[in-house]
Amino acid sequence: MIKQLVKNTLSFVAGTLGWSMVRRGNKKLIILMYHRVLPVNDPRYQREEPGMVVSDKTFAMHMQTLHDEKVPVMTVSDWLAQPESTRAALTVAITFDDGWLDNYEFAFPVLKQFGFRSTLYVVTDFLGKPAPFWPNKVLQLLLAEGAQPTDDWAPLLRLIDKRISLPLSRDEAAQVIDHLKSHSDHEIYQALAAIPAKQNNPVEMISTEQLVEAKDTMGVEIGSHTRRHYRLKEGLSEALLKEEIVDAKHILQEMTGAPVTTFCFPNGDFSAEAHKLVQSHYSAAVTTLRGINSAHNFDAHKLLRIGVHNDISDTPMKFKAKLSGWR
Numbered sequence: 001m002i003k004q005l006v007k008n009t010l011s012f013v014a015g016t017l018g019w020s021m022v023r024r025g026n027k028k029l030i031i032l033m034y035h036r037v038l039p040v041n042d043p044r045y046q047r048e049e050p051g052m053v054v055s056d057k058t059f060a061m062h063m064q065t066l067h068d069e070k071v072p073v074m075t076v077s078d079w080l081a082q083p084e085s086t087r088a089a090l091t092v093a094i095t096f097d098d099g100w101l102d103n104y105e106f107a108f109p110v111l112k113q114f115g116f117r118s119t120l121y122v123v124t125d126f127l128g129k130p131a132p133f134w135p136n137k138v139l140q141l142l143l144a145e146g147a148q149p150t151d152d153w154a155p156l157l158r159l160i161d162k163r164i165s166l167p168l169s170r171d172e173a174a175q176v177i178d179h180l181k182s183h184s185d186h187e188i189y190q191a192l193a194a195i196p197a198k199q200n201n202p203v204e205m206i207s208t209e210q211l212v213e214a215k216d217t218m219g220v221e222i223g224s225h226t227r228r229h230y231r232l233k234e235g236l237s238e239a240l241l242k243e244e245i246v247d248a249k250h251i252l253q254e255m256t257g258a259p260v261t262t263f264c265f266p267n268g269d270f271s272a273e274a275h276k277l278v279q280s281h282y283s284a285a286v287t288t289l290r291g292i293n294s295a296h297n298f299d300a301h302k303l304l305r306i307g308v309h310n311d312i313s314d315t316p317m318k319f320k321a322k323l324s325g326w327r
């Protein structure tokens with residue numbers, strides 16, 4: 001009770017005082033990181049990890065708040081291209097990771113209404129597919145009503161490495177996902193391949209046509225988020241790094257007929273080799289490192305971002321506290 005009161009008070013201070021401070025002073029770029037945008041009653045919202053989604057209402061409120069506060073919104077590329085003297089004290093960039101269809105359905109129309117540009121980082125092999133990421137496949141298994149592990153689950157359960165009784169709560173499932181991240185993507189996909197997939201899963205990723213439409217008519221810049229969302233950690237072969245970083249760029253340029261100049265590291269991971277390759281093929285790259293970029297001191301290939309999801313940003317005050325760097 002007291003803890004909650006203290007938390008609310010601190011959040012209020014961050015949302016008022018913190019916000020007024022961040023708006024003034026040295027020139028800064030806040031890059032917001034979104035994943036999914038969905039109505040709360042959409043089954044896709046219910047199936048998703050809480051940290052991955054904001055509701056359509058919360059997203060519209062965020063944009064309304066930026067509009068009301070008269071904060072300039074532009075893409076990272078546009079901000080980088082601006083001469084420093086013309087940069088505002090505070091600029092916000094809006095980024096979406098992965099290329100979810102729901103961004104096209106529920107976020108881009110709102111952005112268009114406000115005249116805000118944004119960047120969508122897509123995984124080229126996943127375009128137009130049902131949810132192809134292993135966390136979604138795992139969640140689907142763990143949260144399904146009446147689900148019972150069969151013998152086919154043995155490889156996956158070995159990786160999960162603890163006793164679970166289904167269905168799990170969303171928070172428990174999120175913990176399992178967190179634990180699974182200690183294994184390689186390849187191992188996890190192999191374990192999942194042993195479990196027969198349900199047929200007719202709906203498409204959850206944006207299609208090539210929608211991507212082009214978003215770029216041409218909704219002010220969306222297309223950025224690269226690799227070919228298969230492999231985490232670019234130590235140990236990935238040179239050939240795989242090239243496919244994920246260089247080939248993805250060429251595929252996207254072919255698809256959109258436009259230069260692709262920005263990159264987003266899957267899960268925020270990068271080895272020294274991966275970083276170097278990105279540096280030589282893109283003019284900027286965003287990470288999941290948390291923070292606000294200062295115009296006087298930033299690395300264009302290691303840009304900091306602030307992740308937003310519904311639970312931590314569902315009032316204008318909480319959103320402004322988040323923008324101020326409040327955890």
Ligand SMILES: [Zn+2]
Nearest residue numbers: 097098266267
């Ligand atoms: Zn991603």
